[in-house]
Amino acid sequence: MVAEKIDGKLIxxxxxxxxxxxxxxxxxxxxDFNPKIVIIQVGDRPDSSTYVRMKLxxxxxxxxxxxxxKYPADISQDEMINKLNALNNDKSVHGILVQLPLPSQLDEELITNAVNVEKDVDGFSELNIAAVFKKNSKLKIVPCTPKGIMYMIDYEKIQLEGKNAVVCGRSDIVGGPMGKLLEKRGAxxxxxxxxxxxxxxxxxxxxADVIVSAVGKAGFIHGDDVKSGCVIIDVGTNYVPDETKKSGQRMVGDVDYDSCAQVASKISPVPGGVGPMTVVMVLHNLLQTAKEQYGI
Amino acid sequence: MVAEKIDGKLIxxxxxxxxxxxxxxxxxxxxDFNPKIVIIQVGDRPDSSTYVRMKLxxxxxxxxxxxxxKYPADISQDEMINKLNALNNDKSVHGILVQLPLPSQLDEELITNAVNVEKDVDGFSELNIAAVFKKNSKLKIVPCTPKGIMYMIDYEKIQLEGKNAVVCGRSDIVGGPMGKLLEKRGAxxxxxxxxxxxxxxxxxxxxADVIVSAVGKAGFIHGDDVKSGCVIIDVGTNYVPDETKKSGQRMVGDVDYDSCAQVASKISPVPGGVGPMTVVMVLHNLLQTAKEQYGI
Structure with a gap:
């Protein structure tokens, strides 16, 4: 079997x-409909700058x-909270995104919870998380990466009910909500x-019939490890040395694509898989929050 | 192997x-320390009356x-919310417990979320649920049944790290938080x-090395189904006909105790297992909320 590529770029x-x-x-x-997002970047991490630029x-x-x-890396927590409160109250702003990670003096949980739940386009605030985890809750804003993966799965018409799904990694942003979303759909x-x-x-x-890997280890999953015909979604973003590249390195996922592609039925590549889905889901969430705030 | 009984009554x-x-x-x-709980019962369900009496x-x-x-079964949602708000603001009340299930005109999610998170001794409000589900959150108030089960597991010194745990059932009150608490401890x-x-x-x-069953089906797990030496926690409360009883029925769990006891290493019975743990955790949660509100 040679797996079909799940083309996140196309989707x-x-x-x-x-x-x-x-x-x-x-x-x-x-x-008067003018959807607006404010992205907050604290400090100057080059990776954060790249993500912010892509999103904008x-x-x-x-x-x-x-x-x-953009705020200086040494901004105080109180100041951050004040800025967020002002944005929460600003009717012209429909979505607020705090680019993570934050410098250590800032409590990430406290800051993400300070974003008004209706403007929390990342879906990281407690009330949005709780809605994902509660069985019968109406979903509010779903974190972008798991939301993007569910969209890919639906786009590819992948059956979940009665299937074994394995999520590798249990972060609050990816693995945790991912497992719950798959479970809600019958896996x-x-x-x-x-x-x-x-x-x-x-x-x-x-x-496993469906594997979602978000552990951040290159080569974590090899073709020998998986079942014939399984579906693999690769969320990893890892860098390995590559002399043929100007930067001297190349981005890979958690999955050894070539060996897995011999065994799986479908597999999402890195780059070009989950990454572009995550970015587009920021837009999707913002459109949702803007429509709600305009009452349309 | 004949399993050791996990004695919930004793613990x-x-x-x-x-x-x-x-x-x-x-x-x-x-x-001046005078911890106080208010239990709200809507209507006259006999099972609810029994639980309320046991708790009091x-x-x-x-x-x-x-x-x-006690409120009449036809109380309106607005009236319930008003009553809850008054109790939320009453400094002499440290815990509020709304006995579930509620009549159908009342939105259970809305009502449980109306209980102030600091007085929510059942741990059902969204913010308490979110704290269970978020990886690094400080636990606030943990729902009584899963909290009681974790206490039993610790009391019995049951190892979780590196073990396969299976939770049967995914309710918001038991299965959902249970899975997350076991995972947080390394299972x-x-x-x-x-x-x-x-x-x-x-x-x-x-x-499975550890099984927690909360599906509400008598005989759901039989000795043939489980691995030698596993630990079984039975959360089921089911009634089966029994002519030797005055009531004509007898309470059993999800687990066929006799056959499982031949295979498992430890097993909690029904009655006398999880049930008494759940009740005592209401007290434990109330003591926690009262101490916090007194600042001691």
Missing amino acids: SSSLRLNIQNEISSLKILHP KSCAEVGIDGELL TVTTLHSKSSLDQVKFFLKN | SSSLRLNIQNEISSLKILHP KSCAEVGIDGELL TVTTLHSKSSLDQVKFFLKN
Whole structure:
């Protein structure tokens, strides 16, 4: 078997176009409709700058007004909270995104919870998390990466009910909500994590129909580890040395693509898989919050 | 192998005694310390009346002031919310417990979320749920049944790290938080639910080191289904016909005790297992909220 590639670039492009069209139509119907996101970056981490730039560019492409607020790395917690409160109260702002990670003097949980739940386009505030985890809750804003993965799974018409799903990693942003979203759709989910033994990892991977890996280890999953015909979604972003690249390195996922592609039925690559889905889901969430705030 | 019985009655009695002693000491140290719970019962369901009576009796035994507010089955949602707000603002009340289930005109989620998070001794409000589910959150108030089960597991010195745990059932009150609490302690957790196939149920049960069953089906787990030496915690409360009883029925769990006891290493019975632990955890949570509100 040679796996079909799940093309996150293609899927995200088509969704981005839908979002762009919907915003254009809404602007015609409601001339005052002007969806706006504010992105807050604290300090100057180069990776954060790259992500922020990508997000702002995507926003501009679909007709979302994007503003970047950059604060010095030594901003105090009180000052951050004050800034967030002002943005929470600013009716012209429909989404607030605090680029993580934050410098150590800032309590990430406290800061993400300070974003008004209706403007929390990252879906990281406690009330949005709780809605994902409660069985019968109406979903509010779903974190972008797991939301993007569910979109890919639906796009590819991957069956979940009665299937064994394995999520590798249990972060609050990816692994945790991912497991719950798969479970809500009928999969029987096992979450592997740093305290799982090697034997456990091997056992559950080998019996999985759907694998979502978000552990951040290059080569974590090899073709020998997985079941024939399984579906693999690779969330890892790791860098390995590569002399052929100008930067001397190359981005890879958690999955050894070539060996897994011989065994799996579908597999998402890195780059070009989950990454572009995550970015487009920021837009999707912002469109949702803006529509709610405009009451349309 | 003949399994050792996990004696919930004994474990809960010893914890109840600790709570009683702590409250006595606190009342001596702080003469104004008067922990109080208000239990709200809507309508007249006989099972609810039994649970409420048990809780009030337990409160009295340890020195917690318990008050029962009974409302008619047709109370409106607005009226319920108003009553809850008054209790939220009443400084003499340290815990509020709304006995579930509620009549259908009341939105259970809305009502449980209306209880102030600091007085939510059931741990059902969204912010308490979110704290259980977020990886690094400081736990606030943990729902009584999963909290009681974790206490039993610790009391019995059951190892979780590197073990396969299977939770049967995914309710917001038991299965959901249970899986997360086991995972936080290092177990690799699979949750089985109504959409899991029979094959999946058999496969995961047979490979489980620790099983927590909360599906509400008598005879759901049989000795043939489980691995030698596993630990089984039975949360089920089911009634089966029994002519030798005056009531014509008898309470059993999800687990066929006799056959499982031949295979498992430890097993909690029904009655006398999880049930008494759940009740004592109401007291434990109330003591926690009262101490926080008194600032001691």
